[in-house]
Amino acid sequence: MPARPYILAETTWQAVKAAAFEVVILPWGATEAHNYHLPYGTDNYQCDYVAAEAARLAWEQGAKVVVVPTIPFGVNTGQLDITLDINLNPSTQLAILRDVVRVLARQGIPKLMLLNGHGGNDFRQHLRELQAEFPTVFLSTATLFRIVDRSQFFDAPGDHADEMETSMMLHIAPDLVRPLSEAGSGASKQFRIRALREWAWAQREWSQVTADTGVGDPAASTAEKGADFLRAVTTELSKFLVELAAADPQDLYE
Numbered sequence: 001m002p003a004r005p006y007i008l009a010e011t012t013w014q015a016v017k018a019a020a021f022e023v024v025i026l027p028w029g030a031t032e033a034h035n036y037h038l039p040y041g042t043d044n045y046q047c048d049y050v051a052a053e054a055a056r057l058a059w060e061q062g063a064k065v066v067v068v069p070t071i072p073f074g075v076n077t078g079q080l081d082i083t084l085d086i087n088l089n090p091s092t093q094l095a096i097l098r099d100v101v102r103v104l105a106r107q108g109i110p111k112l113m114l115l116n117g118h119g120g121n122d123f124r125q126h127l128r129e130l131q132a133e134f135p136t137v138f139l140s141t142a143t144l145f146r147i148v149d150r151s152q153f154f155d156a157p158g159d160h161a162d163e164m165e166t167s168m169m170l171h172i173a174p175d176l177v178r179p180l181s182e183a184g185s186g187a188s189k190q191f192r193i194r195a196l197r198e199w200a201w202a203q204r205e206w207s208q209v210t211a212d213t214g215v216g217d218p219a220a221s222t223a224e225k226g227a228d229f230l231r232a233v234t235t236e237l238s239k240f241l242v243e244l245a246a247a248d249p250q251d252l253y254e
């Protein structure tokens with residue numbers, strides 16, 4: 001496989017010196033159980049795929065974007081009792097992110113796009129704090145499964161190891177997906193308190209909510225659905241990257 005110039009891990013110092021990157025794309029995933037049929041690295045595979053494909057599309061339109069390696073551990077404070085779900089606390093994430101942004105600020109790289117691939121991660125407050133600290137680096141974030149409306153692609157609701165995630169993995173890494181006959185149903189419990197189901201929020205204790213760690217029935221998943229969804233996601237994200245690369249951070253409003 002030839003080196004891709006928009007993937008930092010495949011790129012040399014000589015190429016980086018010449019490239020003058022405008023946007024660094026930092027994918028951030030998680031390492032956690034995904035029902036009985038998907039691997040622990042599911043969110044990271046999805047991050048790697050979406051970041052690389054969106055960057056390729058943007059690069060081919062002349063955007064100077066580069067994907068740095070995916071950070072593989074996410075916030076899993078609700079899954080501490082699930083074996084080898086690796087938790088990074090939000091404050092640890094902030095410390096990591098601060099060091100990354102400091103590097104960009106020192107080296108004059110003007111923009112960061114943080115691509116989140118895990119429901120337990122929420123980087124907006126981190127970016128507010130770091131934007132005040134590092135005004136020369138424009139900070140933005142998006143969560144990959146919210147970039148396009150999933151209901152146009154998938155029938156079953158869910159938010160973990162569900163029809164959406166399973167379909168994506170059937171397209172990205174089919175050899176790592178166990179037969180769907182081995183998957184649990186992804187049945188999940190809801191909060192007893194109505195407000196917590198409707199408009200209030202509290203963290204869910206995952207092992208009390210679901211027996212198989214999944215939330216959402218994966219039974220109707222197909223590689224074709226995954227390919228269609230991923231095409232829509234990466235196309236939309238690439239348009240953002242092209243605009244972001246060309247944008248003047250001092251002139252963003254109209």
Ligand SMILES: [Zn+2]
Binds near residue numbers: 042043160
């Ligand atoms: Zn996932």
